[in-house]
Amino acid sequence: MKHGMRRQLARFLTVPHWLICAMLMVLLAGGGFPHAAYAEQPLRWGADASADVPYTFHDPNNQARLTGFEYDLMQSLGEHISKPVQFVQNDWDGLIPGLQRGLYEMVICGIEITPEHAEGIDFSIPYYVTSERIVVRRSGPTLSSLEALNGHVVGTMKATQAERILANHPQVQVRTYDEETNVFMDLVNGRTDAVLIDGPIAQYYGATNPDLQLVGEPVGTVSYGIAFAKGQNAALREQINTALQAMKKDGSLHRILARWNLWTPQAAAWADDASTPAIEPVSWNDYVAALHGSSGWRAKVARYASFLPLLAKGAVLTLLVSLCAMVLAVGLGLTLALLRLYGPAPLAALSSFYVEVVRGTPLLIQILLIFYGLPQCGLNLTPFVAGVLALGLNYAAYEAENYRAGLQSVARGQMEAALALNMTHVQALRYVVVPQAFRLVMPVMTNDFISLLKDSSLVSVITLTELTQTYIRLSSTYFDYFGTGLMVGGAYLLLGLPFVRLARMAEKKLSQPHIRRR
Amino acid sequence: MLDAQDIHKSFGDGAILGGVSLQVRKGELVSIIGPSGCGKSTFLRCLNFLEIPDRGTINAMGVTIARDGGPWRRAYEHVAHRLRTHVGMVFQNFNLFPHLSVLDNVLLAPRVVKGETGPAERDEAMALLEKVGLGRVAQRYPVSLSGGQQQRAAIARALAMRPEIMLYDEPTSALDPIVAEEVLGVMRTLDDEGMTQIIVTHDMRFAQVASDTIVYMDGGHIIESGPPEILCVNPADDRTRRFLRTVL
Numbered sequence: 001m002k003h004g005m006r007r008q009l010a011r012f013l014t015v016p017h018w019l020i021c022a023m024l025m026v027l028l029a030g031g032g033f034p035h036a037a038y039a040e041q042p043l044r045w046g047a048d049a050s051a052d053v054p055y056t057f058h059d060p061n062n063q064a065r066l067t068g069f070e071y072d073l074m075q076s077l078g079e080h081i082s083k084p085v086q087f088v089q090n091d092w093d094g095l096i097p098g099l100q101r102g103l104y105e106m107v108i109c110g111i112e113i114t115p116e117h118a119e120g121i122d123f124s125i126p127y128y129v130t131s132e133r134i135v136v137r138r139s140g141p142t143l144s145s146l147e148a149l150n151g152h153v154v155g156t157m158k159a160t161q162a163e164r165i166l167a168n169h170p171q172v173q174v175r176t177y178d179e180e181t182n183v184f185m186d187l188v189n190g191r192t193d194a195v196l197i198d199g200p201i202a203q204y205y206g207a208t209n210p211d212l213q214l215v216g217e218p219v220g221t222v223s224y225g226i227a228f229a230k231g232q233n234a235a236l237r238e239q240i241n242t243a244l245q246a247m248k249k250d251g252s253l254h255r256i257l258a259r260w261n262l263w264t265p266q267a268a269a270w271a272d273d274a275s276t277p278a279i280e281p282v283s284w285n286d287y288v289a290a291l292h293g294s295s296g297w298r299a300k301v302a303r304y305a306s307f308l309p310l311l312a313k314g315a316v317l318t319l320l321v322s323l324c325a326m327v328l329a330v331g332l333g334l335t336l337a338l339l340r341l342y343g344p345a346p347l348a349a350l351s352s353f354y355v356e357v358v359r360g361t362p363l364l365i366q367i368l369l370i371f372y373g374l375p376q377c378g379l380n381l382t383p384f385v386a387g388v389l390a391l392g393l394n395y396a397a398y399e400a401e402n403y404r405a406g407l408q409s410v411a412r413g414q415m416e417a418a419l420a421l422n423m424t425h426v427q428a429l430r431y432v433v434v435p436q437a438f439r440l441v442m443p444v445m446t447n448d449f450i451s452l453l454k455d456s457s458l459v460s461v462i463t464l465t466e467l468t469q470t471y472i473r474l475s476s477t478y479f480d481y482f483g484t485g486l487m488v489g490g491a492y493l494l495l496g497l498p499f500v501r502l503a504r505m506a507e508k509k510l511s512q513p514h515i516r517r518r
Numbered sequence: 519m520l521d522a523q524d525i526h527k528s529f530g531d532g533a534i535l536g537g538v539s540l541q542v543r544k545g546e547l548v549s550i551i552g553p554s555g556c557g558k559s560t561f562l563r564c565l566n567f568l569e570i571p572d573r574g575t576i577n578a579m580g581v582t583i584a585r586d587g588g589p590w591r592r593a594y595e596h597v598a599h600r601l602r603t604h605v606g607m608v609f610q611n612f613n614l615f616p617h618l619s620v621l622d623n624v625l626l627a628p629r630v631v632k633g634e635t636g637p638a639e640r641d642e643a644m645a646l647l648e649k650v651g652l653g654r655v656a657q658r659y660p661v662s663l664s665g666g667q668q669q670r671a672a673i674a675r676a677l678a679m680r681p682e683i684m685l686y687d688e689p690t691s692a693l694d695p696i697v698a699e700e701v702l703g704v705m706r707t708l709d710d711e712g713m714t715q716i717i718v719t720h721d722m723r724f725a726q727v728a729s730d731t732i733v734y735m736d737g738g739h740i741i742e743s744g745p746p747e748i749l750c751v752n753p754a755d756d757r758t759r760r761f762l763r764t765v766l
Contacts (some may be wrong), residue, residue, distance in 0.1 A: 373729055416568055417613035417672075421627035422602040431630050436617050 042084040043236075044104035044355040045074055045226075048092040054204045054260055054285070055110045056087070060290040060477055062132070067283070068202070069260040070108050073127060077244045078250050090463045092178065095370070096121060099229045103463070105236060107227040110198065112161045122233075123225035124240050127258070129270040130199035131218035132162045135206035137187060143194045144216035152193040155183045161212040162196045163220050167487055180387065181476035190476055198222055200262055210289055218266065259283045282399035299436070300483070307474055307487060314470035315491050321387050321466065322453045322495075328392025328451070330445070333399025338429065340400070341407055351400070358397035364458050366390045371462040387459035395452050400443050439507075447505035450496045466493055519544040519714055520683055525564055525574035526587075527557075534560045537740040542683070545712045549704075549725035552735035553761060561735070562685050565716065566605040567598040577602040579682055590738065597699045606676035610688040612668040614660035619635055621656040622669050624678045631679070646661070647675040650704050667698035673704055684708065686717040690724075702728070722765050734758045 047056040049066060056068040058111045078085035088104045099121065106124075136143055143149050150171040156162040158176040166174045175192055177183045184205045186192050195206065199218065199502060206212045207215050228237050247253040248271050257263040258277075261284035270272060270362040340351040358366070370393075371386040379390065410433050418428035457468035465473075475481045520542040527535040534557045542548055550558045556687065563569040565576060567583065575584040581601045583594060614714040615623050644726040647656050650670040652663075660668055671690055676684060686705070692696035702724050709715060719725055725732055726746045733743040734753070741755050750766070753759045 017722060411613075413609060413611055413613040414615065417607075417615070420566060420568060420602065420607035420609075420629075421675070422597070422599060422631050423627060427630050432615055433628060436615075438618060 005358055037195055042086040043078065043081075043106075044086045044088050045108045046088045046090045046095055046098055046104040047071075047109040048095060048474065049089055050091075050179075050469065052109065053477070054200050054262070054283075056108075058473065058477060060287070061476075063306060063474075069128075069262055069283070070110070071258055072256045072259070073253070074108060074246075074284075076247060076256060077240065077243050080252075082237055088463070089465060091469075094461055094463065096227065097372045098463070099227060099395070101380070102229075103370055105228070105233060108224075110200075110224055111227050113223045113225040114161065114164075117227075119340045120295070121230055121423055122397055123426050124226040124228070124235060124237060125244055126223035126225050127244055127253070128262070128263075129267055130222050130224075130264065131266060132165060132196050132217060132220050132222065132442075133199050133202035133206070134216045135184070135187065135195040135197065135202050135212050136193065136215055137190070138213055140190070140193055140213055143213055146196075146219055148216075149194055149196070153191070155186055155192040155195045156197055157183065157201075161220065162198065165220060166196060172367070179472070179476050181479055184209065184212065185479065185481075189412065199264065203261070204287065208411075221266075228302055236261050248273070251275070255279055303478070304483060304487065308314070308482065310474065311467065311487060314465060314467040315495060317464060318456050318466040318468075318492075319392065319495055321384070321459055321464070322449070322456045324396060325391035325456070326386040326449050326452055328388065329395035329399045330394065332396035334403050334434070335401035335406060336396060336404035336432075340404060342361050342425065342429065343349050354476070355397045355400050358394055359401075363390070363394050363455060364461065367462060383459070383462045383464050386462055387456070387464055391452060391456060397450060398448055399445070401442045402448070403437060406441040407433060410436045411439055442503060442507050446500060449503075453496050453499075454492060519546070519566070520716075521577040522565060523562075523575040523577075525561065525576070526572045527560055527569060528563060528572060534738055537563070537574075538735070538738070538740055538742065540733065540743075542714060542716060543712055544682075544710075546711045546714055546715045546730045547728055548731045548733060549729040550716065550718045550733045550735060551720070551722065551725055551761075551765075552741075557738040558735045559687055562687050562718045564687055566602050566607055567594075568607070570594075576601070587753075595628045601677070603679070604681055605683045605685060606679055606681035607685045608669070608672050608676055608687065608689050610691050612660070612665075612672045612692075614672055615669055617658050619657050619659055620652060620663070622661065623671060624675045626677070628678050643674075643678055646677050646702065647671070649675045649707075651700070656671045657680070664697065668701040669693065669701045671702055673701070675707075683714045683716070686715065686719070688718055688720065690719065690721055720765075721764075722750075734761065736761070 018085065047070065048066075049056045052068065055067050056066060056071040059065040059067045071087070074085050088098075089099045090103065092109070095109055098104065099107050108127075111117065113126060117123070134143060134145075134149070139296060141152070143152060146169060147166070149166075150169060153173045153175060154166060155175045155177060156166060157180065158178055162284070163174065163176055166172050175186070176188075180197075180201050183195055183197065187195050188209065188211050195202070196219065197206075199222070206214055214343055226240060238455070244253075251273075254263060254273055254275070254277070257267060258279035259282050261281035336351045336354060339347045340355075341348075343351065365389040367387065370390045371381065371383065374381060374386075414432050414436065415428050418432040419425070423431070456466060460469035460472075461467055467488055471484055475484040520529075520540075522538065522540045525535050525538045526533075538557070538561050550562065552558050562570055564571045564574075565578070567576075570590060573583055573585055573587050575582065578601050580605065581597065583597045583601060585594075585765060602663065614620075615626065618626060621640075621643060626638055626648060628643075644653065644656060647653050650673055651672065652667060652671055655663060655667065660671065663671065689705075690701055693701065698721065702721070705715060705717070706728055716727070717729075729746050732746050732749045733744055734741045734749065734755075734757075738759050741757055742749065748756065750762060753762060
């Protein structure tokens with residue numbers, strides 16, 4: 001019985017390469033035509049809903065629901081053009097590349113209409129006009145004009161109008177951020193003295209915080225537009241422009257903005273709409289209530305409990321990506337190591353070249369290259385396949401070196417004995433050398449798998465909402481980095497532990513057979 | 519049975535074998551002796567192509583490999599493979615597979631090479647282990663066996679491929695004399711059963727008592743060969759005489 005098991009295990013350990021080939025084929029076949037299945041395609045729009053209050057974000061009262069003034073605007077826009085609209089989540093940095101590779105037809109995510117932006121994308125007419133606001137700490141210096149900011153540390157968002165305005169004031173020390181929450185977190189913690197930021201953000205993050213206040217006059221003008229891929233979709237753009245005009249005229253845009261408490265005198269002047277219908281800012285009120293209603297510990301526990309399904313979803317994706325990537329890494333790594341040691345000279349050189357190149361370049365770049373770069377060569381992979389492929393190909397380089405060390409530390413006499421028993425080189429490797437090498441590298445492999453589990457967080461840049469992405473979303477919605485961080489850290493730990501145990505068991509069983517003396 | 523003609527082998531600049539020829543009859547037990555570095559191990563390893571001779575011809579059981587100094591060709595691999603079906607080998611350091619039990623060590627090659635996996639093979643392997651006195655430790659791992667047990671297991675492993683010729687490369691050099699006796703006992707039994715055996719050894723007593731023929735090598739050449747009662751008592755060559763005087 002035990003012999004059978006050992007043999008099966010040995011077989012499993014030694015022949016994963018064909019298995020992986022098959023798996024890869026399935027994945028590639030699935031990835032070859034990702035979006036061809038839809039008959040009546042809805043209009044897809046991309047945004048980063050991970051923290052974007054009040055644009056598009058997850059409702060704090062119900063994480064499964066999306067909300068936001070842009071979200072409402074898109075629903076209304078869909079009704080105006082009589083087409084279903086579909087939201088697609090993507091990381092902020094990936095929004096425009098995603099547009100170009102056709103993940104969605106348009107992006108609506110508070111993108112400012114500027115000449116610089118217009119070089120890379122086409123814009124609709126503006127759907128909202130606002131300005132920059134200064135936010136300060138109540139306990140700090142009151143810096144109520146741009147000039148007053150001179151000599152102070154001022155935070156703002158990366159690559160925005162506000163950043164460009166601040167760049168014209170060289171005496172201001174500018175600090176730029178990716179996430180809105182971080183901008184205000186640092187202001188509250190005293191790392192910055194002021195924040196210059198778009199009106200809606202200042203209102204939702206600054207005005208709602210008892211430690212902060214908006215000061216001074218609005219600065220400059222900011223127009224938001226819907227972004228389209230450069231030079232394509234002119235007809236769609238025309239259609240959207242017409243619909244936006246209609247929404248301005250029939251008051252639906254006014255209603256949406258007023259519900260979100262964003263109907264400012266500036267917006268009224270831009271829309272040429274002096275009417276004052278009695279619209280309650282219900283969405284704004286809901287958000288403020290959600291923010292303040294969650295201070296008691298009961299509410300906190302309930303909120304953390306409500307995170308669990310989301311965390312579980314993220315954990316499943318993390319685990320799935322990591323497992324598939326590891327299988328690929330083990331198979332390819334072993335093949336590379338065998339080629340390098342026993343293959344013909346050109347293949348051995350190729351293998352060592354692969355290891356050097358892949359090991360010597362950042363994983364993040366490899367992920368972006370595979371997901372956004374390969375479509376330019378005609379290979380359009382789904383995010384999942386691209387993520388698995390990038391992680392697997394990357395870790396294969398490390399595994400290859402592990403296995404090479406393992407293979408080399410198996411005594412030469414083992415190969416000779418196998419050959420003398422009339423095995424071929426391949427049989428000798430498969431049944432004698434590789435199983436012994438695997439036993440030797442088992443601890444290092446466990447190490448690598450845990451490391452891969454954590455590196456899998458990088459696939460969040462290609463629209464996959466795994467654990468880390470879930471953390472960013474939750475923590476920045478509730479300004480709660482600590483509690484959420486502990487939960488997500490715990491989730492990673494829990495994911496890794498079974499594999500550590502499993503590896504320890506396998507090591508016990510495999511690496512020291514003399515312990516199993518009968 | 520086995521016929522090696524004019525075997526040449528060099529590593530880099532150093533010539534190890536300078537044209538060695540040897541014929542072995544069926545059932546013969548040949549001991550190759552000589553000082554360290556004389557090329558006797560290399561010659562033995564050439565006989566089953568673990569070392570590839572630069573030049574020379576080897577014929578074992580009708581399988582012939584001839585090399586004329588030209589490049590190694592893939593076709594040789596197939597011939598070497600056929601040749602090894604007739605030739606088994608035992609090493610100084612045993613080289614048992616540490617990740618397999620003793621029984622699995624014996625079963626592996628028949629299973630992998632010949633596809634024999636049934637209960638008959640298992641019985642046969644057990645019988646071989648009984649024969650070398652290891653029936654009771656069949657389920658144990660090599661690391662838990664003594665040196666003598668390991669070497670006997672290695673002999674059983676080689677016999678499982680049913681070779682007609684057995685090569686031994688200093689089989690008792692890593693063992694103390696008492697344990698070595700267990701191993702030599704097995705080889706005597708095989709000799710009685712008519713196995714053809716070629717042994718590279720430093721154990722003069724065994725060579726003298728058990729061999730049909732003793733071959734004395736020095737400097738990459740066979741100096742002389744003959745039955746022990748002649749070679750050991752009245753060697754023709756001075757070098758043989760000097761060597762025997764130091765070891766006997």
